[in-house]
Amino acid sequence: MENVTIKDVAKHAQVSIATVSRVLNDNYPVSKETKEKVLKAMNELNFKPNSIARSLKSNITHLIGVVIPDISNSFFMEIIKGIDSVVSKEEYSLILSYTDENFDKELNVLKRLSQKRVDAIILASSNTDNKYVDDLIKENIPVVLIDRKIKTSNVDVIASDDFGSAYTLTKYLIEMGHRDICIVNGNLNVSTGIERYDGFKAAMMDYNIEIKDELVLNGYYSWEKAYEEVKKLIVDKKIIPSAIFAANNRMAEGTMLVLKENHLKIPDDVSLVTFEEIENQKLIEPKLTCIKQNALLMGKKAGQMILERIKDKETNPKEIVVVSDLVINGSVKKIN
Structure with a gap:
């Protein structure tokens, strides 16, 4: 049967049109027995409710x-x-x-x-x-x-606790002996970017380590932007930090490509950590130390x-x- 209507379902189930409507919209109590009769009729007639019409009537779109x-x-x-x-x-x-x-x-x-x-x-x-x-x-x-x-x-x-986690990750680098630590920041217009940078700065300050301007990069949570910024640092400015903190996984991937292109090995030449695990982490060696959300x-x-x-x-x-x-x-x- 084509273009099955509520009226057809009501007739097949031997109930009123109002009862079928109540089952469809689930907005009024209907006995279990009656509900099963209506649902069985819908199935037998291959009835497909008009979700647009229902949403207009009920003001619920799901x-x-x-x-x-x-x-x-x-x-x-x-x-x-x-x-x-x-x-x-x-x-x-x-x-x-x-x-x-x-x-x-x-x-x-x-x-x-x-x-x-x-x-x-x-x-x-x-x-x-x-x-x-x-x-x-x-x-x-x-x-x-x-x-x-x-x-x-x-x-x-x-x-997540972005400040606390960034502090913990930075503290780990410091306790592993690193002082020349570069951070590749995310979008500093959003809370995660701000809080992760604040956590990094707090850890550096607590250990009395200078944050060098040239080692503060803005990757804007972008693979491409992080690649550009890290490349400028290493290739153009000839600065190789002992460790890099990428404030998210995509920026870590951009950073890794720069290191690979310049024959810098992780961790022998540059240590690398990231906020959030990178994709296909299991296929990479060495696996990156990270904050796992x-x-x-x-x-x-x-x-x-x-x-x-x-x-x-x-x-x-x-x-x-x-x-x-x-x-x-x-x-x-x-x-x-």
Whole structure:
């Protein structure tokens, strides 16, 4: 039967059209026996509900927008996997967008998601001053921030201890004897970039080690930008630090290519550590010492939090900090 309607289902199940509607929208109590009759009729008639029409009527689309800065980064892909593993069980679908760390693009993405009437948004913002989040809240669109915080908005947050983890990683380099430590910073317009740099600086200051201007690079969380900056340091300026701290995995990969092209071995010539494990770490020798974030768990927590927020928009926002681990591998040389 083609173009099966609610009326056809009601007739087949021998119930009213209103009862079929209640089963579809799950908005009024229906007895278990009646619900099973309706679902059986839908299956036998191959009835496919018009989700667009239903969303217009109920004001629920079962769509959640997820906005991330870098679709090529395995860390964010793990987060998305975690989110989907939770929300899909409640029949929500994800609309994925990425911003390339471009704040103007991010604002346009958020506006489009609002126009598509998503039920909620999970956001890893590219700017700590994102005031548009407040507008989304006023539009009754719940927002959960993941990985990155923003300054003013009073919303739920899932994050790592970026300051503490960066401090721990820097401290490890120092205790291994390193003093000429180069840092390849991320985007200093976002909380993760700021907090990781602050953690690095705090450790260096606590050990009375000078932070040399020429060893502070801005990789902007970009593989390409990190490659360019490290190449300028090593090839153009002829400066070879004893150790390099890459503030994320993609920048570590760009750094590794520069070292390889210039026949500098890890860790014999230059030690290298990174915030977050690089992709295909198991295929690389030596494996990099890193801060390992639990991206999958962060995604699952964000999925749980956004479902709670959809159901209850009035509860007080909360912040969850997911613990990261220092994973020591063979990429740091001990200096006596």
